[in-house]
Amino acid sequence: MESQVDKGTGNYSKTLSIGHASPSKIPWRFLGQYKYRILEDGSQTQYRLCIIESAIPPLSDGPVFHFHEMHDEGFYVTKGKVRFHTPGQHIDAGPGDLVTVPIRLPHKFSNPFDEEAVFINTITPGFFVRYFEYLEEMIGDGKTLTREVNMEALKRFATVPLTDAMVKQFEEFYDDLAEKVNGN
Template sequence: MGTTRMRVLEDGSHTGHRLGMVESVLAPHTDGPPQHRHAQHDEGFYIISGTVRFTVGDKGYDATAGTLVMVPPGAPHTFANLTDQPAVMLSTFTPDLYVQYFRDLQRMTADGTPLTPQAAIHTMSRYATGPATDFA
């Protein structure tokens, strides 16, 4: 996801795998993942600072500091930072299934594998997630 930095705050090991949590710092003008759907987990985003553009289906929303965005299983979604300032958000995953996806992406980049949209989609498929091709 470009210049996004992520830090795993809870990998599920302290919550019986019911909850995972990640802090993300999105650099200015950072595209997010391809629009996708999760089949097995809810995802929440709490914006700490900056503005994050969420696209859910064919509708776009700007979420600013203090906004909570919840995405239930099956909802097509993506996000990006379209602004000139960094954006910081906390993401939750219930259950924690998707935390490993981010670790897989980190491992890929550490191995020198280019982080292309196709590589991200392939990795997503391991975690009951797929592209929302009807909204691509």
């Protein structure tokens, strides 16, 4: 007997369509000195995935150290270089490089270089997309994104912003772990 699509699956599939974003038709939005545009807001994936393109100006620090309680991130660099930090180490990623950040890994990114950097950011599940809109609302037009505003906005979206003391604790933890791995 040949398999057939059940009625429920058939009815559900009628509600679906392929998502398509043309970045050149999506205007940049501003978070102080940073630019972003939402390529997929989660509406095509029941918020299992969102995709954002971000541009970071040269010689800029990026967000505060933080970790996410509920979503993983991917970063695909398309222009310039982005420095991805975890406590005690960093990776410089250039065009074509992909960086993934799992839930609960403390991280941040920056652009300490002389050229604008651009990356595509995936977030799964995609509810964190609202963070960008909320942060934009908090800082308003033409204002600078401050550490304090960044930390306050992160807290609303299952994200833990780290104080300098917390970053130091993580650095010590990773140093202890490295010593154990290396047999010291």
